[in-house]
Amino acid sequence: MGFDDLRSILLSERETGKLLQVPPDLFDRTHAEIAELLKKVYAIEDPLSEEARALIEETIAMKETMHDLFSIRSRKIVALALVHAEGNYYDREEVKRMLPSEKTMFEQVAAGLLACQGTLLKNEKQPLVPAPAPVAAPAPAAPATPAAPAAAGAKTVIVIGGGPGGYVAAIRAAQLGAKVTLIEKEHLGGTCLNVGCIPTKCLLHSADLINGIKNQGADIGVKVTGVEVDFPQVIAHKDAISKKLTTGVGGLLKMNKVAKIDGTAAFTAPKTLEVTKADGSKESMTADDIIVATGSVNATPPIPGLKENPNCIDSTGALSLKELPKSMVVIGGGVIGLELACAYASFGTKITVVEALDHVLPMLDGDLTAIGVAHMKKMGMEFHLECPVQSVEKSSVGAKVVCKNKAGETVSFEAEKVLVAVGRKANTAELNLEAGKLDNDRGRIIVNNKMETSVSGVYAIGDCVKGFALLAHTAMVMGEVAAERIMGKDSVYDESTNPTCVYIEPEAASVGLTEEQAKAKGIDYVVGKFPMVANGRALILNGGEGLVKIIASKKYNEVLGMHIIGPDASDLIAEGALAIRLECTVDELISTIHSHPTVTEAVRECALNVEKRCIHSKN
Ligand SMILES: Cc1cc2nc3c(=O)[nH]c(=O)nc-3n(C[C@H](O)[C@H](O)[C@H](O)COP(=O)(O)OP(=O)(O)OC[C@H]3O[C@@H](n4cnc5c(N)ncnc54)[C@H](O)[C@@H]3O)c2cc1C
Numbered sequence: 001m002g003f004d005d006l007r008s009i010l011l012s013e014r015e016t017g018k019l020l021q022v023p024p025d026l027f028d029r030t031h032a033e034i035a036e037l038l039k040k041v042y043a044i045e046d047p048l049s050e051e052a053r054a055l056i057e058e059t060i061a062m063k064e065t066m067h068d069l070f071s072i073r074s075r076k077i078v079a080l081a082l083v084h085a086e087g088n089y090y091d092r093e094e095v096k097r098m099l100p101s102e103k104t105m106f107e108q109v110a111a112g113l114l115a116c117q118g119t120l121l122k123n124e125k126q127p128l129v130p131a132p133a134p135v136a137a138p139a140p141a142a143p144a145t146p147a148a149p150a151a152a153g154a155k156t157v158i159v160i161g162g163g164p165g166g167y168v169a170a171i172r173a174a175q176l177g178a179k180v181t182l183i184e185k186e187h188l189g190g191t192c193l194n195v196g197c198i199p200t201k202c203l204l205h206s207a208d209l210i211n212g213i214k215n216q217g218a219d220i221g222v223k224v225t226g227v228e229v230d231f232p233q234v235i236a237h238k239d240a241i242s243k244k245l246t247t248g249v250g251g252l253l254k255m256n257k258v259a260k261i262d263g264t265a266a267f268t269a270p271k272t273l274e275v276t277k278a279d280g281s282k283e284s285m286t287a288d289d290i291i292v293a294t295g296s297v298n299a300t301p302p303i304p305g306l307k308e309n310p311n312c313i314d315s316t317g318a319l320s321l322k323e324l325p326k327s328m329v330v331i332g333g334g335v336i337g338l339e340l341a342c343a344y345a346s347f348g349t350k351i352t353v354v355e356a357l358d359h360v361l362p363m364l365d366g367d368l369t370a371i372g373v374a375h376m377k378k379m380g381m382e383f384h385l386e387c388p389v390q391s392v393e394k395s396s397v398g399a400k401v402v403c404k405n406k407a408g409e410t411v412s413f414e415a416e417k418v419l420v421a422v423g424r425k426a427n428t429a430e431l432n433l434e435a436g437k438l439d440n441d442r443g444r445i446i447v448n449n450k451m452e453t454s455v456s457g458v459y460a461i462g463d464c465v466k467g468f469a470l471l472a473h474t475a476m477v478m479g480e481v482a483a484e485r486i487m488g489k490d491s492v493y494d495e496s497t498n499p500t501c502v503y504i505e506p507e508a509a510s511v512g513l514t515e516e517q518a519k520a521k522g523i524d525y526v527v528g529k530f531p532m533v534a535n536g537r538a539l540i541l542n543g544g545e546g547l548v549k550i551i552a553s554k555k556y557n558e559v560l561g562m563h564i565i566g567p568d569a570s571d572l573i574a575e576g577a578l579a580i581r582l583e584c585t586v587d588e589l590i591s592t593i594h595s596h597p598t599v600t601e602a603v604r605e606c607a608l609n610v611e612k613r614c615i616h617s618k619n
Pocket of ligand 1: 316427430461
């Protein structure tokens with residue numbers, strides 16, 4: 001498609017009033033053409049005034065600031081500006097409909113382009129050319145969506161691992177016509193459904209009910225006497241939910257005609273696998289493409305006395321205890337440790353957290369961490385920061401964790417159980433990466449944003465790759481990207497909209513830049529904050545504990561980060577992720593109506609606070 005086609009489509013879209021809602025794929029298809037055009041325009045040298053040059057420079061600078069000039073939203077504006085510039089066509093109404101930030105960008109691009117042509121557009125001061133009589137609507141261009149690969153059915157794909165990365169990759173590849181085989185050595189659903197995301201959230205849901213009744217019940221007129229935890233039932237409920245979901249994954253694989261092999265795969269050569277099946281038999285296998293999705297396992301730190309002590313457990317152990325422990329020391333103040341700590345604290349276990357760093361939850365914005373830690377302390381949890389563990393000793397209680405505190409003194413904490421939650425490592429030890437010639441860093445497979453490894457036709461996704469967040473949704477999206485690349489689509493993995501959720505009490509969620517990161521990057525930013533206590537729904541739900549915080553670019557008003565702690569934060573954060581994906585400006589968040597009474601209103605109020613015009617709190 002050439003520029004004229006693009007222009008025709010835009011004009012016809014304009015006629016029907018759809019221009020501002022153009023489907024993003026239209027611009028995906030025209031990306032290269034627009035890029036090409038802009039390059040040509042920039043190359044025009046004569047006559048090029050200083051003013052024109054400055055405008056063009058500014059347009060180019062905008063490219064860096066807006067992440068990528070050709071992303072969905074800016075492509076729309078640039079394309080519109082091109083149409084106006086080429087046809088010297090300026091419709092006041094359409095420009096008036098733009099939000100201030102869109103208008104600024106449009107004016108700068110259009111002015112830059114017109115300047116290149118020797119006609120400097122001075123916005124409103126320039127006599128505007130009236131909109132021409134409607135042109136005959138050009139025939140709509142033929143859809144340019146790439147056809148499904150012709151020989152789709154012929155392509156064979158092996159996926160190693162049936163966790164959220166692997167099963168999603170398998171289903172997506174099958175949807176696109178591949179003949180897919182998934183090899184899983186243990187349980188479908190991987191860590192996430194069996195010993196990770198879902199089981200922890202089951203425990204936390206039981207904990208939420210207890211907390212609601214204990215902390216709020218009397219205040220809101222719900223008096224319940226004799227609230228007690230039936231711990232074996234907590235675990236049984238968790239097991240039942242896991243089973244339902246893993247069975248569902250099996251059903252989805254069948255529905256998509258993915259063949260499943262119960263077995264363990266290892267490379268014997270590049271793109272060649274040996275699969276040891278459940279019955280002990282071995283089979284050599286290969287395929288057109290292989291996706292490695294073997295996930296991660298709990299890391300065990302080399303602390304003397306830890307391995308030998310049966311009361312030292314990891315997250316998997318903490319999810320299958322038979323009895324509720326009276327006390328637990330948690331080594332590590334990361335997400336996994338603190339989520340489990342919150343659940344057990346709510347059940348009545350005395351929790352002591354020891355952490356080597358001077359803060360916990362390093363992935364969260366500092367303001368959120370402060371609120372979260374204050375709440376956990378109120379729950380009775382004890383925190384010992386800058387207190388690295390030296391050893392674990394036997395104790396009649398269960399285990400004794402010996403640490404060195406900030407002052408250099410030896411301190412110790414005894415508990416029935418010690419939960420070791422210091423991180424996870426790639427689960428690639430059995431894969432024989434060397435034979436597969438897969439570049440890796442201590443077992444973490446090195447990939448690019450297409451999920452390609454060092455071997456052509458071998459992809460890796462999820463927790464087993466290097467450099468990305470170890471999260472189920474990360475693995476799932478990577479799975480889609482790998483499958484789509486294999487099947488000829490132009491997909492790439494983009495981390496910028498990846499939210500992190502921490503299901504502590506209250507929930508915390510974060511997407512984009514934290515204030516600390518914006519500062520470190522030297523970005524000129526503005527901050528908006530809105531306390532949950534000023535939001536009616538949050539006040540009802542949890543007494544109004546929490547905060548929304550937005551980081552925005554000062555110059556462009558663009559949302560760069562959103563951070564929420566409070567009720568349903570893990571659901572609310574999707575708005576922040578979408579805002580970043582669409583390069584949303586703060587005024588766009590504000591001009592989007594949020595329903596009342598909901599916690600989402602706190603997000604809009606926070607956006608208002610960025611512009612110091614918050615209605616329901618002080619600015
Ligand atoms: C306690 C806990 C809580 C968590 N909570 C959350 C959360 O709330 N939200 C979130 O997003 N993430 C959470 N995570 C992380 C999340 O579980 C992982 O990021 C996610 O499961 C990674 O998916 P994956 O497909 O890459 O790997 P996995 O889920 O680990 O799956 C890998 C699969 O590959 C199989 N396998 C391994 N080697 C082989 C082999 N050689 N041959 C055949 N099969 C093999 C394994 O048996 C496994 O089934 C949590 C993790 C833990 C431990």
